[in-house]
Amino acid sequence: MGGCFRQGASALAARSGRLSISPSRRRVPEFTLNDARSGRDIITRFDLNMTEGSASKTFNGDACHRSSNGKSAGKNGYVKNHCMYRQPQKYRRPREKNRNVPHNSSLYKTPFMESFEETPLMVAVLTYMGYGILTIFGYLRDFLRHWNVEKCNVAREREEQKDFVPLYQDFENFYTRNLYMRIRDNWNRPICSVPGAKMDLVERVSQDYNWTFEHTGKVVKDVINMGSYNYLGFAENNGACADAAIEATHKYGVGVGSTRCEMGTLDIHEELEQLVARFLGVESSVAFGMGFATNSMNIPALTGKGCLILSDELNHASLVLGARLSASTIRVFKHNNMQSLEKLLRDAIAHGQPRTHRPWKKILILVEGIYSMEGSIVRLPEVIALKKRYKAYLYLDEAHSIGALGPNGRGVVDYFGLDPKDVDIMMGTFTKSFGAAGGYIGGKKELIDYLRRHSHSALYATSMPPPVAQQIITSMKIIMGEDGTTLGADRLRQLSQNTNYFRRKLREIGFIIYGNDDSPVVPMMLYMPAKIGAFGREMLKRNIGTVVVGFPATPIIESRARFCVSAAHTKEMLDTALEAISEVGDLLQLKYSRREQPLPSLGWMSEESLLQARWFVYGGEKKEKEKRQQQQEQQRDSSRHTDCQLLQEVPVPDMDNARATTPRWCASS
Amino acid sequence: MKTTVACRMIFKNLREYLAWLYYQYLLITGIYVLEPWEKSIFNSILFSAIAMVIYTSYVFVPIHVRLALEFFSGVFGGQTKSTMTLMN
Ligand SMILES: Cc1ncc(COP(=O)(O)O)c(C=O)c1O
Numbered sequence: 243m244g245g246c247f248r249q250g251a252s253a254l255a256a257r258s259g260r261l262s263i264s265p266s267r268r269r270v271p272e273f274t275l276n277d278a279r280s281g282r283d284i285i286t287r288f289d290l291n292m293t294e295g296s297a298s299k300t301f302n303g304d305a306c307h308r309s310s311n312g313k314s315a316g317k318n319g320y321v322k323n324h325c326m327y328r329q330p331q332k333y334r335r336p337r338e339k340n341r342n343v344p345h346n347s348s349l350y351k352t353p354f355m356e357s358f359e360e361t362p363l364m365v366a367v368l369t370y371m372g373y374g375i376l377t378i379f380g381y382l383r384d385f386l387r388h389w390n391v392e393k394c395n396v397a398r399e400r401e402e403q404k405d406f407v408p409l410y411q412d413f414e415n416f417y418t419r420n421l422y423m424r425i426r427d428n429w430n431r432p433i434c435s436v437p438g439a440k441m442d443l444v445e446r447v448s449q450d451y452n453w454t455f456e457h458t459g460k461v462v463k464d465v466i467n468m469g470s471y472n473y474l475g476f477a478e479n480n481g482a483c484a485d486a487a488i489e490a491t492h493k494y495g496v497g498v499g500s501t502r503c504e505m506g507t508l509d510i511h512e513e514l515e516q517l518v519a520r521f522l523g524v525e526s527s528v529a530f531g532m533g534f535a536t537n538s539m540n541i542p543a544l545t546g547k548g549c550l551i552l553s554d555e556l557n558h559a560s561l562v563l564g565a566r567l568s569a570s571t572i573r574v575f576k577h578n579n580m581q582s583l584e585k586l587l588r589d590a591i592a593h594g595q596p597r598t599h600r601p602w603k604k605i606l607i608l609v610e611g612i613y614s615m616e617g618s619i620v621r622l623p624e625v626i627a628l629k630k631r632y633k634a635y636l637y638l639d640e641a642h643s644i645g646a647l648g649p650n651g652r653g654v655v656d657y658f659g660l661d662p663k664d665v666d667i668m669m670g671t672f673t674k675s676f677g678a679a680g681g682y683i684g685g686k687k688e689l690i691d692y693l694r695r696h697s698h699s700a701l702y703a704t705s706m707p708p709p710v711a712q713q714i715i716t717s718m719k720i721i722m723g724e725d726g727t728t729l730g731a732d733r734l735r736q737l738s739q740n741t742n743y744f745r746r747k748l749r750e751i752g753f754i755i756y757g758n759d760d761s762p763v764v765p766m767m768l769y770m771p772a773k774i775g776a777f778g779r780e781m782l783k784r785n786i787g788t789v790v791v792g793f794p795a796t797p798i799i800e801s802r803a804r805f806c807v808s809a810a811h812t813k814e815m816l817d818t819a820l821e822a823i824s825e826v827g828d829l830l831q832l833k834y835s836r837r838e839q840p841l842p843s844l845g846w847m848s849e850e851s852l853l854q855a856r857w858f859v860y861g862g863e864k865k866e867k868e869k870r871q872q873q874q875e876q877q878r879d880s881s882r883h884t885d886c887q888l889l890q891e892v893p894v895p896d897m898d899n900a901r902a903t904t905p906r907w908c909a910s911s
Numbered sequence: 912m913k914t915t916v917a918c919r920m921i922f923k924n925l926r927e928y929l930a931w932l933y934y935q936y937l938l939i940t941g942i943y944v945l946e947p948w949e950k951s952i953f954n955s956i957l958f959s960a961i962a963m964v965i966y967t968s969y970v971f972v973p974i975h976v977r978l979a980l981e982f983f984s985g986v987f988g989g990q991t992k993s994t995m996t997l998m999n
Contacts, residue, residue: 368939371939371940371941372939372941373941375940375941375942375953376941376944376945379942379953382949424944424945425944451946770938770939770941771944772937772938772939772940772941772942772944773938776938776943829934831938
């Protein structure tokens, strides 16, 4: 147990590390800040992508070779002198977070639009104040419990262990006892129907402020489900998939009763694996019964001592656990920040292993397709360019993106139009889009054969139940169009339409939402601790089930609600949900966004001309011309140079703090 | 298209508006999640603090203002007087 708490504490440290990035944010060259400030609407943001690349390219072309000698680029002096665009640094709060500033738009076929609007200062201050007040009351309650004025309902130090190291006194425990408990009714709510577009909830009440719950025996009917990862709507109890699964149950039964390596391989597993390989466009694949274990048990089989793992700071707990179990050295780069990643790669190659300075045996980059808390999409083209350049391996976790992204539903690789062979290890789960359970790994045949022999998941875990395998096979065939219908294509189209509609509307209403415009995961910022509880309750009153997320799954002030759009949602459902969200947004004052609102829609204007109009209103005419020039320059440039940006001073994130959150606050996963 | 003004709440009467304001106060301070007795502790502490501030300012501010006025009028008044006498 202690270990678990330790982990939590380091997660906290990692997160607070992330919270304090503001000085480093300021270190980003000034021109990016300027652009980021004007990056209020979509077009400008896109243009920003185009310009930054060329600007830093020419000027840092050789600076970087030098900087790899010194420990940090800043020490070198050379980089600084050559960064001509930099103006004296002033303090300025950027409107958009520069989480992922410079990038190479030449690598992207479609515009990559991602935004993380800055927390308004006032809101941040009030949020901290709220936490402060709650903390004071937490101490008061702890004090009362300590002197037995109040009954203590949670685990505490036993009398005979008084002088041992305290177990329940760290911040996580305090937080659970005194903050989480008060709004616990928003999580772990039992569902009593298919978690499809609508679901039924078991009604429950608490007489003692959420310490215990009682079921009233009633059911809350037809709650619109905005929380399940049911991207393509395959969580159904009728239709082709369910029928096939029933048939498979009649044929094979449910249990397999052995592992894949012993007697647990059925023909249906072989069929599934071939289909997955075909779907992904890789040579071979292997399927496991659990997605979490696919990550946490396969990474240790791939890397070991003397290997280096470069992990995104917001990676899922399963990836973090796998990386830790592998006994490799773990270094964490900033979320989706390619400069940070390149800096780590460069240092890894230049310095080798600590002390011995031998080269690393392997360098493995761990990234996710869609990050489930931020709604951001990995900058895969850049990651692949870096990976190729520095000869590292790439492990891509497509848990949320497989099925949900790309014109053919084949994940981020499909979304960016890349070659699946460029990703060494394609991992994903069947839990989300396919409405089933389990995970897969796809890649070269040698790799998969090796994993079959060496992964704990394959050796020791009971194989996937046949009905589950059948559900995956049927749903995957529907997505691929192999069932002879266009149902799969319809679902994909519906999902992307729903996503765009829902995100656009939320933004128009004036909420701060995070992430990529194409990501079906839509985090909406709530910030204040009381609003987490109030939002969940108010939404449920309006018959809409949402997931609200707070610390430790997010940084402490960035509490949010997370909507997952599904292809099963109809436009009416989304409209109902949006109306309710807007109403609750007014009631709770959640419309924080200070972005310039788009002009009111003129009926006869097409979307394009509207954008154009907006562009002129902002007086972007002249700038646009310049930007076009720069774009052309950049294109010329990129044909000459290799496609990787060379970085300048990037503060290295804390090396030892990989993140492992206990995703207690996040209801389903 | 809906307007995007932050406050689109429509209130029937003043009481409803005050209830909404109180709700905002609960949410922003975070005491929304507290139990009623804790809420009343917080409220009574806050309101007694505010009351004390108001009371002290009511009692002491006029005195201080008068003293300050006297002081400054003494300084400037004296000066003007003396300069006047000098000039005369
Ligand atoms: C990125 C990522 N990887 C792995 C998993 C684990 O998958 P499963 O729920 O199938 O065990 C999740 C689940 O949320 C995830 O988000």
